[in-house]
Amino acid sequence: MSVVDTDVVVIGAGLMGHGIAQCAAQAGCRVRLWGMSREEVESALARIGASVAKLHAKGRVADPPAAVVARIEPVTEFERCAGAGIYVESVVEKLDVKQEIFRRLDALAPAPALLASNTSTIPISRLAAATSHPDRCLGMHFTSPVPLMPVAEVIRTAATSDDAFARGVAFVRALGKEPIAVHKDLPGFVFxxxxxxxxxxxxxxxxxxxxxxxxxxxxxxxxxxxxxxxxxxxxxxxxxxxxxxxxxxxxxxxxxxxxxxxxxxxxxxxxxxxxxxxxxxxxxxxxxxxxxxxxxx
Ligand SMILES: NC(=O)c1ccc[n+]([C@@H]2O[C@H](COP(=O)([O-])OP(=O)(O)OC[C@H]3O[C@@H](n4cnc5c(N)ncnc54)[C@H](O)[C@@H]3O)[C@@H](O)[C@H]2O)c1
Structure with missing residues (x-):
């Protein structure tokens, strides 16, 4: 994984977003976790702390829990998400909400940033269309509970570049998950x-x-x-x-x-x-x- 891909923003601090942030922090990435409110991001951080402590006690995470949690910065202002290497969007499964997030990210995420969505069913090309760089957009679909499940789909559209897809696959591997390559942007993908x-x-x-x-x-x-x-x-x-x-x-x-x-x-x-x-x-x-x-x- 390149250095740029260790600078991660996760958009959405719900069930999936907090799990993705946790896995990225466990893998040594610096993570900004964006949520809609201070309460949401704080509760996400508390859940992450409890989960990492359990995994550490079982020997599944080597780093001390406090060190893992310290890699995650909770944010509620969208502008604070600027300039990362990888963005993983994981907000509610509604097309208009996700499109608006992709539109706003486009302005904050200059090349070579990747824009990935954890959508379960929405074609990635519809989200990529809200940006001016569809070649850097892809799907990255995890399963729940993210810290325990060893797999994620990586989905490319007709516009996703080979480089973006390869970086997406490498990122998923770095998080300790087996990547499932999905070569067509069919709604619902494989899972x-x-x-x-x-x-x-x-x-x-x-x-x-x-x-x-x-x-x-x-x-x-x-x-x-x-x-x-x-x-x-x-x-x-x-x-x-x-x-x-x-x-x-x-x-x-x-x-x-x-x-x-x-x-x-x-x-x-x-x-x-x-x-x-x-x-x-x-x-x-x-x-x-x-x-x-x-x-x-
Ligand atoms: N739950 C699963 O098992 C699972 C598995 C794979 C993928 N997904 C996908 O992950 C995504 C998130 O699902 P989840 O299970 O974490 O749901 P969740 O309900 O736990 O979290 C949804 C998040 O969306 C945010 N949100 C709601 N309305 C918003 C808005 N208008 N603008 C910005 N953010 C908004 C909420 O604040 C919350 O952080 C969805 O796309 C879902 O399909 C879920």
Whole structure:
């Protein structure tokens, strides 16, 4: 990884953004983590501190936790993000919000800066179109929880330069993840095109009364060796994030296999977003530990 690529800005301090910032800091990068409010970035930093301490205690991170956290500067003013080598955008899965971020970054990130998006479903070319340098734009799609998952997709558009793509791949490797090269900018890329239809089907089976949430999760864990079933995963990811991803993928592809089920929409409208709100498909205590099934939605 070149020196310029160790100067990292992560835009978005939510579930994914704080995890990406943590991995970059663990890899020795200097990181600026931009969030919408002081509370958000401070809470992100506290979560990072707790996670690095756990990983350090298990011997998975060599550096002392305080040294890792000290590499991350929390920022809330966009202008403070100027002049980095790699930008990773990880804000809410909404096209207009991400396009606006890319438009603003374009002015702050002169060559050779890379502009990467952690979008789950939005074509990278739509974000690159908001910039004057589509050759330096690419997708970098991590999975949750970022510090524990050993893989990330790197997505190129028709305009992404070979150099930008190679730097993206090298950055992902430097973060300790196996890069999956995605050569076409198809909405949903690889992970979600394969995974989301099975989540949609699982929710439809519950809607039809074919099987319970708990039994479908059990089936996928025991029958297919998955560490978590689709509902357990959805609660961790956030039902809103999954719903927005499906809305975007359905709109982009027109394919009914991605149409968000009504049951999922109702959960999101009711504010039952999974672990982060204490209730999704299951219920959680204040520490995020599962305490049982949620009442039927
Ligand atoms: N959750 C997952 O498992 C997962 C996995 C891979 C990729 N992603 C993608 O990562 C991105 C972030 O998802 P997340 O799970 O961290 O969600 P999250 O809800 O935890 O965080 C969303 C972030 O977006 C910010 N935000 C909301 N509205 C904004 C606005 N108008 N302007 C700027 N920032 C705004 C919020 O402040 C927050 O920091 C999404 O594109 C999502 O599709 C999520």
């Amino acid at each position: 979600n095109r394969v995974n989301l239809p099975s989540t949609v089907e699982a929710i439809r089976l519950v809607e039809l009364g074919v099987a319970s949430v708990e039994d479908i999760d059990k089936a996928m864990r025991l029958g297919f060796g998955r560490p978590m079933g689709p509902f357990e995963t959805a609660d961790m990811v956030g039902l809103d994030t999954g719903y927005y991803a499906l809305c975007s993928l359905h709109a982009e592809s027109g394919d009914d296999k991605f149409r968000p089920p009504d049951l999922l929409r109702r959960q999101v409208e009711a504010g039952h977003l999974g672990r982060k709100t204490g209730r999704g498909w299951y219920q959680y205590d204040a520490a995020g530990e599962r305490i049982g099934m949620a009442p039927p939605p």
